[in-house]
Ligand SMILES: NC(=O)c1ccc[n+]([C@@H]2O[C@H](COP(=O)([O-])OP(=O)(O)OC[C@H]3O[C@@H](n4cnc5c(N)ncnc54)[C@H](O)[C@@H]3O)[C@@H](O)[C@H]2O)c1
């Protein structure tokens with residue numbers, strides 16, 4: 001099928017499934033094997049994704065290698081011009097992309113329209129601009145009659161692997177800095193959400209991105225992902241996904257000493273003190289716990305509330321969670337759509353069952369509230385916003401990433417206990433602190449083991465700043481300077497005069 005079949009993007013019912021193709025060396029290339037991709041809101045197969053493997057990776061890496069030297073030789077301003085053109089094109093097609101992302105991923109069209117696609121546009125604009133402003137260092141050693149300076153050069157062919165939860169947002173978060181700094185790329189989106197990446201390939205052509213600068217190979221992690229990360233001529237891998245997959249990637253790339261950036265899972269706490277602005281805190285904690293079906297690595301999953309505030313917070317939080325409507329992703333009144341897959345829905349449900357078996361109380365959502373759905377969504381993978389209490393910190397429900405619309409609320413006594421318990425997990429991605437006491441906000445934020453701490457807000461993103469996690473939540477940081485550093489190789493040159 002020809003890539004012009006972007007008609008599905010408008011939500012049109014297709015009589016035949018949409019068939020995607022790899023994008024290699026500036027051309028759409030069919031694959032000999034395909035895998036089914038499901039519409040999470042109906043449970044039906046609607047798309048076929050290339051099941052690429054080592055051969056396709058080889059072709060893509062060759063195309064990227066061929067394009068590298070001339071792309072790397074262009075001026076940052078020239079590359080920025082092309083990125084801005086791509087951003088404009090994506091913005092002009094925003095609605096098609098939003099409809100397609102919703103259908104492919106299960107999220108609401110509203111979320112894709114208001115957040116995901118605009119952020120993808122901004123990723124290109126931001127890195128087009130930031131690449132113009134970087135400077136390198138210089139240092140003098142007068143006693144040795146030397147002056148030293150650094151230069152930065154693109155690394156080569158970058159392997160970019162992204163997950164299914166924010167498909168276009170996270171893919172462009174990698175492509176934009178990689179190509180802005182002069183690398184060429186082979187990208188592999190999640191096999192469950194490949195459609196917007198394939199649509200983006202059409203725009204790459206229109207934006208005059210030279211053939212081979214961006215190549216996209218579709219398929220599963222164990223086949224195409226593994227071939228990409230273990231390819232000897234891919235010296236750099238930027239990965240966003242689970243901690244378990246990150247371990248495999250680290251093993252496979254270790255023999256080649258590749259540059260790695262890993263943005264991984266989280267088990268993010270919100271720490272709420274009795275002096276919090278309760279109204280604001282409840283509304284934001286509902287958003288931070290349940291947005292995108294709870295399928296954002298930055299979502300809050302453990303809510304620690306100071307004991308004096310606990311009863312009032314819990315009562316208001318449950319009321320607000322019940323108002324967070326789960327329903328058809330096309331429906332304007334839906335806050336959440338469907339989870340990504342049947343298997344993932346079962347996994348998320350299994351944690352609710354586990355919590356119950358351990359004496360936990362489910363206050364709303366799964367198994368408590370009815371979930372009325374239109375007939376066409378009856379086989380979709382939906383689950384309502386679920387609030388649980390009475391779960392011990394040692395429970396798997398409090399330790400493992402659930403990655404669904406589940407928040408566990410628990411009381412605490414005092415700052416020291418809050419920090420200790422919030423840090424008592426193997427993850428360290430993000431955290432939120434709620435208090436009107438400025439001193440306490442700084443004290444607690446500085447003690448929390450998390451790469452990103454928001455206080456009295458959530459998901460306010462400044463792309464200039466380092467983004468990433470500590471502990472099992474990641475290796476390295478991306479964003480602004482950090483992306484520039486990651487996607488370039490630095491060299492120190494010393495000149496004796
Ligand atoms: N820290 C962050 O910025 C961030 C952002 C989004 C998602 N995540 C995390 O991602 C996870 C959810 O995404 P997921 O289920 O798609 O993760 P995943 O690890 O299963 O898959 C991520 C990507 O890796 C690929 N992959 C799988 N096995 C591979 C292998 N052996 N070699 C190479 N590639 C392989 C997949 O096909 C997919 O493209 C959650 O843990 C979530 O927290 C983290």
Ligand SMILES: N/C(=C\C=C\C=O)C(=O)O
Pocket residue numbers: 165166170173263295296297298461467
């Ligand atoms: N990488 C970013 C977000 C990751 C979200 C994970 O689900 C970002 O905002 O730059």
